[in-house]
Amino acid sequence: DAKTTQPTSMDCAEGRAANLPCNHSTISGNEYVYWYRQIHSQGPQYIIHGLKNNETNEMASLIITEDRKSSTLILPHATLRDTAVYYCIVRVLQTGANNLFFGTGTRLTVIP
Amino acid sequence: DGGITQSPKYLFRKEGQNVTLSCEQNLNHDAMYWYRQDPGQGLRLIYYSQIVNDFQKGDIAEGYSVSREKKESFPLTVTSAQKNPTAFYLCASSYRENKAFFGQGTRLTVV
Numbered sequence: 001d002a003k004t005t006q007p008t009s010m011d012c013a014e015g016r017a018a019n020l021p022c023n024h025s026t027i028s029g030n031e032y033v034y035w036y037r038q039i040h041s042q043g044p045q046y047i048i049h050g051l052k053n054n055e056t057n058e059m060a061s062l063i064i065t066e067d068r069k070s071s072t073l074i075l076p077h078a079t080l081r082d083t084a085v086y087y088c089i090v091r092v093l094q095t096g097a098n099n100l101f102f103g104t105g106t107r108l109t110v111i112p
Numbered sequence: 113d114g115g116i117t118q119s120p121k122y123l124f125r126k127e128g129q130n131v132t133l134s135c136e137q138n139l140n141h142d143a144m145y146w147y148r149q150d151p152g153q154g155l156r157l158i159y160y161s162q163i164v165n166d167f168q169k170g171d172i173a174e175g176y177s178v179s180r181e182k183k184e185s186f187p188l189t190v191t192s193a194q195k196n197p198t199a200f201y202l203c204a205s206s207y208r209e210n211k212a213f214f215g216q217g218t219r220l221t222v223v
Contacts, residue, residue, distance in 0.1 A: 036212075043202050043214030044155070087154070100145065100204075100212055102155040 004088045009107040012082075018075040020106050022088030025069045030092050033064060035073045036102070037084040044087065044102070047073065078110045115139065118203050118215035125190070125197070125222050133188045133218045135203035142207060144186035148172060149200040149217075158201075161186055190220065198222045 005023040012018040024033065034049040048055055048062045050071075055062045061074040075082055087105040116137040125131045135144065143162055147155040157170030161180040175194025180186055186205075190197045200219050206212040 034211075041200070041217070041219075043204070043216050044212075045214070046211050049211070100155075100157070100206075102147075104154040 003101070004090060004103060006086075006088050006103065006106045008104070009109070011109050011111055012075075012078045014080060014110050014112050015077055018078040018082065018108055018110070020073040020075075020086050020088075020108065021070065022073070023070045024088070024090045027068050027090050028092075031090045032092070033062065033068075033071050034089040034091060035060070035062065036087045036089065037082075038087070038105070039081075039084045047086075078108075080110050080112065082108065083110045084108060116203060116205050116213050116215045118201075118218050120218060121216065123218055123220045125220060127222055128192045130189055130191050131197075131220065133190070133201055133203075133220070135186045135188065135215060136184055137186075137205040137213070138184060139205055139207070139213060140183070141205035141213070142183070143205060144180070145204040145206075145212070146170075146176070146178065146186070146188045147202040147204065149202060155202060158188065 032049050032051050035047040036044040038044040048057055048060050050062045064071045085105040085107050087102045119134045145160040146158040148158055149155050156172050158176050159167050159170055159178045161167040164180055164183050167178050167180050177189045198221050200217050202217045203215045204212040
């Protein structure tokens with residue numbers, strides 16, 4: 001599986017957009033980009049995933065570059081409750097068990 | 113409600129004792145996983161199971177054992193062979209698309 005590189009930490013002002021980058025330069029053609037987040041002492045929560053096209057849901061937007069070597073998760077209006085560790089994962093889409101490699105993620109702190 | 117449940121939330125163990133962490137899901141998911149998380153660290157895979165009666169070692173399986181006798185259940189036993197068992201343990205399940213659902217975790221402390 002392609003591995004990912006994320007900044008260790010980021011700050012964002014409350015109400016502003018939080019843009020979290022992820023590099024996955026070795027991603028292969030059939031690997032999807034997934035984002036999860038983990039609020040302190042809880043289980044990770046799925047946010048969004050995509051293959052090539054940009055994706056948007058009620059939680060966030062995912063922008064994937066044309067060469068697919070990097071992506072950005074966008075939280076359009078960050079709130080204090082968005083303070084969490086955000087994990088970027090690349091995986092092949094297939095049924096069954098997969099080794100979801102989480103890495104250390106980006107610790108996002110939303111500042112009042 | 114459908115979901116994945118871990119119990120207990122907090123667990124204390126004396127050195128040299130085995131302890132079993134429970135993980136149950138009613139999402140009809142085929143795949144289930146166990147992860148370990150240490151303070152300030154990411155998740156590390158201990159074991160995963162693709163189907164009933166089948167499971168595979170992850171990156172840090174030594175000192176742990178699992179069983180998958182039922183689709184809904186994937187208990188993890190932390191044995192006395194695990195030298196540093198104090199950690200936060202997370203169970204997850206998934207069906208298609210790798211959208212994994214996680215339990216709320218069990219915090220194990222060796223006293």
